[in-house]
Amino acid sequence: MIAAFAVAPVVLVTLLIGLRGVAAMRTTSDFLVASRRVSPLLNSAAVSGEYLSAASFLGVAGLVVKDGVGSLWYPVGFTAGYIAMLTLVAAPMRRSGALTVPDFAEARLASPSLRRLAAVVVLVISGLYLVPQFRTAGLVLSVVGGTPYWVGVVLAGVAVSATLALGGMRAATYVQAFQFVFKLLLFIIPAIWLLLEVGPTVREQAVHPVEFTEFERDTSVVFRVGATLDVPPGAAEIAPDGTRTALPPGEWQVPAGRTVVFPEGSPAPELRGETAPGAAGWERPLLDLRHEGYPLLSTWAVLIATMLGTMGLPHVIMRFHTSPDGRAARRTAAFTVALLSVFYLFPGIYGALGRVLVPHLYLSGATDSAVVALPAQVDTGATGTLFTGLLTAGAFAAFLATSLGLVLVVSGAISHDLVPGGLRQLRVAVVVAAAVVVLLALPAARLDAGTLVTWGFTVAASTFCPLLVLGIWWPRLTATGAIAGVTNGLLGSSGAFLVSLLDPPVDGWLAVLLVQPAPWSVPLAFVTMVGVSLFGRPPPWSTAAMLRLHLHENRSSLIADRAAVARDLGHSSWSARRSSAVRRITRRLVR
Structure with a gap:
């Protein structure tokens, strides 16, 4: 409840x-950003x-x-x-x-x-x-x-x-x-x-912790997944009929779905491979x-x-x-x-x-x-x-x-x-x-x-x-x-x-x-x-791309257009000359 x-x-x-967002959903940009x-x-x-x-x-x-x-x-x-x-x-x-x-x-x-x-x-x-x-x-x-x-x-x-x-x-x-x-x-x-x-x-106990070694009250523990416990001497559980039953010392394989009720004062088992809280x-x-x-x-x-x-x-x-x-x-x-x-x-x-x-x-x-x-x-x-x-x-x-x-x-x-x-x-x-x-x-x-x-x-x-x-x-x-x-x-x-x-x-x-x-x-x-x-060579539009990332948006928009032209023109020599022109333009913009 x-x-x-x-x-x-x-x-x-x-x-x-x-x-509320349905009316504003028209494009991919609307959906993603x-x-x-x-x-x-x-x-x-x-x-x-x-x-x-x-x-x-x-x-x-x-x-x-x-x-x-x-x-x-x-x-x-x-x-x-x-x-x-x-x-x-x-x-x-x-x-x-x-x-x-x-x-x-x-x-x-x-x-x-x-x-x-x-x-x-x-x-x-x-x-x-x-x-x-x-x-x-x-x-x-x-x-x-x-x-x-x-x-x-x-x-x-x-x-x-x-x-x-x-x-x-x-x-x-x-x-x-x-x-x-x-x-x-x-x-x-x-x-x-x-x-x-x-x-x-x-x-006071929270500020000065001590190791968890025994249960201070009747405590129900639900094991939603299986666990391996090391049971110390003197540990016990409360059976469904309400009687206190001693647990055998040593390893205890607790199956998934099991609920164990430990009585007040019972020594606490240890979870295999883990250190007890407060240790x-x-x-x-x-x-x-x-x-x-x-x-x-x-x-x-x-x-x-x-x-x-x-x-x-x-x-x-x-x-x-x-x-x-x-x-x-x-x-x-x-x-x-x-x-x-x-x-x-x-x-x-x-x-x-x-x-x-x-x-x-x-x-x-x-x-x-x-x-x-x-x-x-x-x-x-x-x-x-x-x-x-x-x-x-x-x-x-x-x-x-x-x-x-x-x-x-x-x-x-x-x-x-x-x-x-x-x-x-x-x-x-x-x-x-x-x-x-x-x-x-x-x-x-x-x-x-x-x-x-x-x-x-x-x-x-x-x-x-x-x-x-x-x-x-x-x-x-x-x-x-x-x-x-x-x-x-x-x-x-x-x-x-x-x-x-x-x-x-x-x-x-x-x-x-x-x-x-x-x-x-x-x-x-x-x-x-x-x-x-x-060991490689950066793309010819690299300078323009970097400027676009670091300049104010008003300046970077023109740089982005020039960089896109250089990038789309591929690996030809004309593209290389074009990228030089882009760099000259960006230098003027920076000034």
């Missing part, structure tokens, strides 16, 4: 706003709403519960990435006139092959980002409302596909801006209420990936992935193309930094309180639901139920806002970059993309949302970050160099993830660089692009 009252208004408002007429303030709210995904609203707090205070480096990287984007990417990308990242790649280097490769990268990044959104929607509804896992997954898919098919980017913009304000209020107000309600004892090092302000003992390397690895990955996220990049001009795009990025900074002050509160009040969630791998589980632990009456509903509504808004942008870029990659088509084909691609993600998310309940999203950031950092930075700031970049660099970055980062899933017998710093390859996959992509490009 809580889930129904919380989620239904969010879905209904999303669909109603989607209907809202005709480039979105103001900076509205756009920054929409970017923030789109960026604050399940990983931000629920995942960061869940990581703090499970892995400790060092997990707060994730939001530091998420927010700092926009500073790099503001400095290096926002305005030039808008001046490029492209609709998508693959569109920019071909416009800059005139390579259809690079465009298709970039479209494939968009699909990979979006898939890694979308699956955890739908997965967490199913998980949260199942925890709060007791519904089957698939209900939340399907509901998210239907709401997203219907909204985008009806209203495209314009509908997504208004939905995401509304949902940012909605999520911000529904994240801050419950956090303040929790701090006031828990009392000084819990606040030694939990309060250390550094990450320790896989508990390998290399916290500084782990922290830098995550920061590199999240900061540089933000610059390459295709759904964020597309947002800047909705701005009227480059100056508006830069202002959008600046406003976004401020809005995100406010939001990210609060995940640590939920994580620290979750370590005290719901540490048992780590046994079932459901720490992502700690945020929505907290109010019921503090107040079992109407007030607790109200705040549970509000947080559930905010969480579902987070899933929808991010999923809208991601499904939109997937449909653009398919119907604008891979198989060009019109408005109708874009709408069909939206529905098909949402259906495929639903099918991928249904068996993904056991996967960690934070891990998948970080992988998406790593792929973006290893592919689109070097492509955009060098494409915007280095005139000697060639199509061959760009293709080689993107390919190496994609294969290096994705290959490392696939190998880590096989759990190879490696440890120490090598294990850290395998589970988070950004420290080596990003430099690999940059070095490959630069090295291969130095």
Whole structure:
């Protein structure tokens, strides 16, 4: 019942706003970039709403519960990435006139092959980002409302596909801006209420954590996926008939779908391969990936992935193309930094309180639901139920806002970059993309949302970050160099993830660089692009293309026309003479 009252208004408002965008949907530009007429303030709210995904609203707090205070480096990287984007990417990308990242790649280097490769990268990044959104929607509804896992997954898919098919980017913009304000209020107000309600004892425990070793009250743990527990001597469970039954010490394979009620005072089992919340090092302000003992390397690895990955996220990049001009795009990025900074002050509160009040969630791998589980632990009456509903509504808004942008870029990659088509084909691609993600998310309940999203950031950092930075700031970049660099970055980062899933017998710093390859996959992509490009020759229109990216729009429009002529005339000697004329024109314009 809580889930129904919380989620239904969010879905209904999303669909109603989607209907508003129908009248303005006439062209591909309307569908993908809202005709480039979105103001900076509205756009920054929409970017923030789109960026604050399940990983931000629920995942960061869940990581703090499970892995400790060092997990707060994730939001530091998420927010700092926009500073790099503001400095290096926002305005030039808008001046490029492209609709998508693959569109920019071909416009800059005139390579259809690079465009298709970039479209494939968009699909990979979006898939890694979308699956955890739908997965967490199913998980949260199942925890709060007791519904089957698939209900939340399907509901998210239907709401997203219907909204985008009806209203495209314009509908997504208004939905995401509304949902940012909605999520911000529904994240801050419950956090303040929790701090006031828990009392000084819990606040003291949150600041001075101790290891979770026993249950402080009768606790029900739902294992939606199977788990391997190490049971200590003296552990017990409460049987269905209410009797206390001792558990045999040693390994315990808990099947999926099992609900175990642990009695008050029972020693807590340990999840195989994981450290209990509050254990030694939990309060250390550094990450320790896989508990390998290399916290500084782990922290830098995550920061590199999240900061540089933000610059390459295709759904964020597309947002800047909705701005009227480059100056508006830069202002959008600046406003976004401020809005995100406010939001990210609060995940640590939920994580620290979750370590005290719901540490048992780590046994079932459901720490992502700690945020929505907290109010019921503090107040079992109407007030607790109200705040549970509000947080559930905010969480579902987070899933929808991010999923809208991601499904939109997937449909653009398919119907604008891979198989060009019109408005109708874009709408069909939206529905098909949402259906495929639903099918991928249904068996993904056991996967960690934070891990998948970080992988998406790593792929973006290893592919689109070097492509955009060098494409915007280095005139000697060639199509061959760009293709080689993107390919190496994609294969290096994705290959490392696939190998880590096989759990190879490696440890120490090598294990850290395998589970988070950004420290080596990003430099690999940059070095490959630069090295291969130095052995080639940049296209003759490269200077004009660079000027178009960096000059004010009024000057760059003439340069763009001249560059297009030079590019279309190909490789003849006449084309070379023509490109010299273009360079003379651009020099006069600069003066």
